[in-house]
Amino acid sequence: MNKQPKTAVILCTCSGIITEKIDWDTVRAHLAEHPDKPVVTTDELACGAENLEKLAAWLKEEKPERVVVAACSPREHERTFRTLLASAGINPYYLQMINVREQVAWVTADPAQATRKAARLIGAALKRVRHHRPLVERRVPVRTDVAVIGAGPAGIQAALTLARAGRRVTLIEREPFFGGMPVRFEELFPNLECGPCLLEPGMGELLHGPESEHIKLLTLTEVTEVKGSFGNWQLSLRQQPRYVNPELCIGCMVCAAVCPERRENPWNCGGELAAVDGPFVGALPNLPHVDATRCLKLNGQECGACLAECPVEGALDFGDTIRDSVVEVGAIIVATGAEELPVVPPAFAGKDNVFSAYAFERLLAMTGPSGGELVKGDGSAPASLAIVQCAGSFDDAVSYCSGTCCQAALKYAHIAAAKQEGLTVTRLIREQVVPGINAARLFGHDHSHVVRYGGLGDLTVAETPNGRVIVCGSNGAEVPADMIVLCGPTVPGSGTTQTARLLELGLDDAGFIAPIHALSGSFLSPLKGVYLAGTCRGPGDIREAFASGTAAAGVALSELVEGRDLTVDPQVAVVDAEQCAGCKSCIRVCPYKAISWDEATKAADISDILCRGCGTCVAVCPAGAITAQGFSRAMLRAEIEGVLS
Amino acid sequence: MSCQTMPNAAAHPAPKMMSDGVPGEVRVVAFLCNWCSYAGADKTGMNQLPVPDELSVVRVMCSGRVEPTLILETFRKGADGVMVLACHPGDCHYKEGNLRAFCRAELLERMMPQLGVDPARFYFDYVSAAEAEKFSQATNDFVASIRALGGTAPGRYAK
Numbered sequence: 001m002n003k004q005p006k007t008a009v010i011l012c013t014c015s016g017i018i019t020e021k022i023d024w025d026t027v028r029a030h031l032a033e034h035p036d037k038p039v040v041t042t043d044e045l046a047c048g049a050e051n052l053e054k055l056a057a058w059l060k061e062e063k064p065e066r067v068v069v070a071a072c073s074p075r076e077h078e079r080t081f082r083t084l085l086a087s088a089g090i091n092p093y094y095l096q097m098i099n100v101r102e103q104v105a106w107v108t109a110d111p112a113q114a115t116r117k118a119a120r121l122i123g124a125a126l127k128r129v130r131h132h133r134p135l136v137e138r139r140v141p142v143r144t145d146v147a148v149i150g151a152g153p154a155g156i157q158a159a160l161t162l163a164r165a166g167r168r169v170t171l172i173e174r175e176p177f178f179g180g181m182p183v184r185f186e187e188l189f190p191n192l193e194c195g196p197c198l199l200e201p202g203m204g205e206l207l208h209g210p211e212s213e214h215i216k217l218l219t220l221t222e223v224t225e226v227k228g229s230f231g232n233w234q235l236s237l238r239q240q241p242r243y244v245n246p247e248l249c250i251g252c253m254v255c256a257a258v259c260p261e262r263r264e265n266p267w268n269c270g271g272e273l274a275a276v277d278g279p280f281v282g283a284l285p286n287l288p289h290v291d292a293t294r295c296l297k298l299n300g301q302e303c304g305a306c307l308a309e310c311p312v313e314g315a316l317d318f319g320d321t322i323r324d325s326v327v328e329v330g331a332i333i334v335a336t337g338a339e340e341l342p343v344v345p346p347a348f349a350g351k352d353n354v355f356s357a358y359a360f361e362r363l364l365a366m367t368g369p370s371g372g373e374l375v376k377g378d379g380s381a382p383a384s385l386a387i388v389q390c391a392g393s394f395d396d397a398v399s400y401c402s403g404t405c406c407q408a409a410l411k412y413a414h415i416a417a418a419k420q421e422g423l424t425v426t427r428l429i430r431e432q433v434v435p436g437i438n439a440a441r442l443f444g445h446d447h448s449h450v451v452r453y454g455g456l457g458d459l460t461v462a463e464t465p466n467g468r469v470i471v472c473g474s475n476g477a478e479v480p481a482d483m484i485v486l487c488g489p490t491v492p493g494s495g496t497t498q499t500a501r502l503l504e505l506g507l508d509d510a511g512f513i514a515p516i517h518a519l520s521g522s523f524l525s526p527l528k529g530v531y532l533a534g535t536c537r538g539p540g541d542i543r544e545a546f547a548s549g550t551a552a553a554g555v556a557l558s559e560l561v562e563g564r565d566l567t568v569d570p571q572v573a574v575v576d577a578e579q580c581a582g583c584k585s586c587i588r589v590c591p592y593k594a595i596s597w598d599e600a601t602k603a604a605d606i607s608d609i610l611c612r613g614c615g616t617c618v619a620v621c622p623a624g625a626i627t628a629q630g631f632s633r634a635m636l637r638a639e640i641e642g643v644l645s
Numbered sequence: 646m647s648c649q650t651m652p653n654a655a656a657h658p659a660p661k662m663m664s665d666g667v668p669g670e671v672r673v674v675a676f677l678c679n680w681c682s683y684a685g686a687d688k689t690g691m692n693q694l695p696v697p698d699e700l701s702v703v704r705v706m707c708s709g710r711v712e713p714t715l716i717l718e719t720f721r722k723g724a725d726g727v728m729v730l731a732c733h734p735g736d737c738h739y740k741e742g743n744l745r746a747f748c749r750a751e752l753l754e755r756m757m758p759q760l761g762v763d764p765a766r767f768y769f770d771y772v773s774a775a776e777a778e779k780f781s782q783a784t785n786d787f788v789a790s791i792r793a794l795g796g797t798a799p800g801r802y803a804k
Contacts, residue, residue, distance in 0.1 A: 073687045074704070075679070102690030103702055107781075113698040121701065506740075516740070526740055571706075589709075591740035614739035615710030619749070631705055636715060643701035644672055644723045 007038040007126055008064035010055060010081075012046035012071035014101055021105040021114040027070075030119050036126050039064060046071050047080050052087075059088035066094045066129035070122055072101040091134035093570065093630060096125040124642025131634040135570035138608065142231030143330035144560045146553075147172060149223055149499055152180020153542055154534025155335035156202050157549030158556075163211035165557055170327045171206070171217045172237065174495060177283040178219060179203055180337055180534075181358075182542045184267065184280070186365040186372070187415060189407040189541075190438040196282055198542075203284050220289065224324075226502050229609045230529030230559075231330045231566045241320035243276070243290035243298070248315040251286035253278060255306035255316060263294045269359035271369030276306050276316070280367040290316075331529045331556040334503070334513060335549060336495040338535035343392030343488045345456040352377050357408055357487045364415050374419040376483060384480035385416050385423055386470050387448070390430040391456060391486035400510060402490035403539040406434050409487055410442040417447060426479045428453045428470065451477045490539040503530055504593050512538045523551045526591060528610065531555050571630030572611035573618055577603035579625030586617035586626060671796045673700050673788050674719050675728040677772075678708040680738035682730035684774035694781035697788035700728075708732070709742025713753040716767065717760065726766045726791035728784070733771040743771065765794060 009031060013019040024042050031040050039062045043051050046069065059067065067090060069081045074097040082092035100118045108114035146162050148155045151173035159169045171178075182188060183203070185195040205211050218239055225236035259274035267279040275294040278287070296303035297318060310316050342356040353376045355363060366372040376382050387409045392398055406429075413425045425448035434440060453459060454474045461481065462471050469478040492511040499505075500513050505525050508514040513536050516524040525532050531552035534545040575586075575595075580603035587595045587604060594610035595617060606617070606626075615628040624633070677683040683704050689696055705711055708731035719727050729750060731743035750769035757764040768787045772780050 073683075075684060075687060099687070099702075102687040103696070106690035106693050107696035108698055109695065110698070117698050117701075124701070518735070589745060591742065612739060614707035614742050615705065616707060616739065616742045616745055619710050619712035619715075619745070628706075628710060631710060633715070636703065636705070637718065639703050640674060640715075640719050640724075641722055643674060643703070644719075 004036050005065035007066040008062055009038045009040045010046055010069045011042045013044050015045050018101050018105045021111050022118045023115045026115050027119045047077050052084050056088045068096050068125040070098040070100045073099045093135035094132050096129045098125050124639045127638040127642040128635050131638050138568040139565040142560050142566045144562050145329040146331045146556050147235050147329040148333045150335035151178035152337050154545040154549035157546050158333045158533050158553040159215050160211055161550050161553035163214035169215045172221050173219050174222045176220050176289040185361050189411040190442050233329050235327045237325045239323040243320045244287050245315055245317045246287055248312050249287050254309050258305045258309045261294050261296055268362045268369045330560040333531045333552045334499055334536050335533040336499045336536045337493050338490050339493040340488045341491040347460045354484045360485045382482035384482045385425045386479045386481035387485045388428045389487045391488050393489040398489035404541050405487040406432055407439055410446055413448040414445050424480050496536040568608050571613045572608045573606050573626050573628050575604045575606055576625045577601040579623050580604050581623040585620045589616050589620045671699050671725040671791045673726040674724045675700055675702050676705055676711045677702055677730050679706045681732035681774050682772040685772040685776050685780045688777040689780045692777045694777055696784050699788050700784050707739045707742035708746035713749050720762050725796045728768045730772045733773050
């Protein structure tokens with residue numbers, strides 16, 4: 001075996017706190033007889049600025065190849081002493097700290113025992129440091145541009161926050177317009193604020209304000225592939241043709257007026273759109289788009305009605321094609337939102353005038369299918385409205401509360417009653433959750449009857465001489481129900497599921513994107529450089545969307561700073577390609593997707609940028625081909641031998 | 646080595662041995678994850694709660710790093726007891742390393758009799774950064790149980 005590296009041992013008294021229990025003189029006598037012949041110094045307070053200078057001078061003089069510091073918790077001062085080593089010209093990873101303060105002096109009653117334990121742990125550290133290797137922190141430049149996937153309130157807020165800081169943002173939206181769900185809600189709980197009025201200033205800024213210079217909004221666009229890692233992501237994008245040139249179109253919608261073709265309007269859950277049209281009045285960007293499946297011209301028929309009437313030459317562009325592009329960014333903010341699951345239990349299936357919450361939201365809206373009139377399918381006014389809350393929540397399939405439906409139901413009850421005098425409104429509830437100071441005011445305006453029901457299976461719909469009723473089996477209540485709103489559960493949208501799959505992000509039990517920590521890291525995904533905002537993380541209201549959009553942007557701003565290279569911790573796992581047997585077990589267990597298969601070397605390959613050094617892969621590798629730098633098998637074995645010798 | 650020649654803890658009660666010549670002293674190694682359990686051990690210190698002298702802490706970044714062979718090696722090198730303390734489920738700093746550690750611990754416990762190690766000499770638990778009392782209690786209880794079992798004789802496991 002090679003000559004033992006010269007080792008220096010620093011014994012800290014912590015201003016006498018450690019030496020109340022541990023006798024460093026005894027330990028020094030013990031170390032004097034140690035076969036490694038370490039050089040030893042005792043310091044009153046090793047972490048003190050002046051003392052660190054003295055220790056640096058001592059280390060420079062002694063020129064040790066390894067350093068053991070017996071002081072306090074490495075969680076507190078490992079960095080301090082690594083810096084000390086660096087300042088003395090020693091590789092900082094040649095350090096091993098022994099926590100004799102918290103874990104020996106303060107927990108051991110007998111000084112002789114404490115002294116002996118400290119000596120034992122120092123002996124183990126002396127064995128361990130022999131196996132330490134010089135590690136170097138790598139620095140890599142980062143991109144500071146950000147991609148935001150999803151242009152609802154969370155995504156808009158994130159994009160604006162980033163743009164105000166001068167960041168270039170690509171805002172990706174798969175719909176032909178943006179604003180997410182609340183821009184289609186005419187009134188928002190709890191204060192019945194106008195959704196478009198609340199959102200459109202920001203949307204306007206994004207499109208036309210100074211921020212617009214930094215933000216590229218791509219509608220009708222989806223992410224098809226994601227490669228790379230923190231600081232250097234590559235997103236492949238596919239934009240469907242709009243057949244309208246956004247630079248030229250003035251949004252007059254003359255084309256829609258003259259278009260002979262009609263299609264259903266999915267955004268309104270009712271009513272019709274022309275083949276070239278906007279989803280509803282006020283949708284932004286103020287551009288129509290052509291439904292290629294319905295446009296007569298695009299389907300080879302003789303039609304040019306829109307082209308003939310369009311006042312701007314070139315605004316309609318039937319030569320438009322799919323555009324594939326790649327955007328390179330440092331961070332990705334996922335703001336893909338959630339959806340209402342339109343649950344229609346068998347008892348309600350096929351019945352007239354049954355609405356999902358979203359469909360009812362649109363029915364109440366001035367820009368909706370009825371122009372805001374509360375009317376049944378036949379155009380007549382309802383005499384009664386039954387709002388079934390928790391319609392599908394708290395069931396086997398969706399076991400959780402969606403958090404927003406109670407307030408939404410109170411809002412519907414209020415707005416519907418205001419729209420039609422004498423309307424009987426009943427809310428069927430299973431649970432009632434209305435938290436918050438403002439939300440509680442909704443109760444003050446609630447004039448609906450409240451019936452508690454057991455579950456959707458408990459409800460049937462019956463015709464009586466006095467009109468249609470919902471019969472509640474468990475208590476026999478008959479709820480007048482000319483019009484029925486089923487408030488379905490909030491579930492992950494297809495966009496959220498698809499984006500999670502592309503980024504290989506884990507999902508929680510309900511299928512939303514699982515954050516790195518439900519409480520302290522709810523804006524962070526487990527992938528560094530991928531941040532979460534809005535309801536892709538679970539049900540939430542618009543307040544939560546704005547807050548989380550700002551938060552995600554804030555984290556992106558703080559983690560990716562122009563000119564601040566990424567420091568890669570060298571205490572990561574590395575694969576010895578020669579030793580790798582190719583079982584790929586490590587790829588499966590890595591929580592960070594840091595391990596990939598290298599076809600060239602036929603071995604696993606670990607990205608040092610993504611690896612966080614947990615060592616789970618090391619433990620699982622049957623070939624022993626992976627080493628956790630800083631916590632290698634040799635280091636741990638030596639330490640174990642040390643504490644047992 | 647066949648099963649027949651493997652030393653069996655139950656068949657051969659270990660004589661009480663010691664390290665450093667102190668009668669009755671046992672040697673227990675505790676693998677603590679850096680984020681929860683090691684922080685919990687630190688908190689135990691801040692609260693001045695007792696931790697047995699016989700306990701030696703080996704810090705790892707994650708309990709998921711501690712593979713069963715490392716635990717068996719620790720026994721083989723002469724430990725009388727081994728603890729692995731992890732973050733609570735859901736609190737893992739590395740998402741799920743603690744759950745992998747738990748699964749491995751379950752399997753290892755089942756294998757230990759076959760390998761000639763009394764499963765009572767192994768202890769897996771969750772200790773958070775806040776659970777100073779739990780850390781103190783768990784380490785004291787475990788070391789006391791190992792004291793009751795007695796130390797394992799040197800050379801009982803082939804080197």
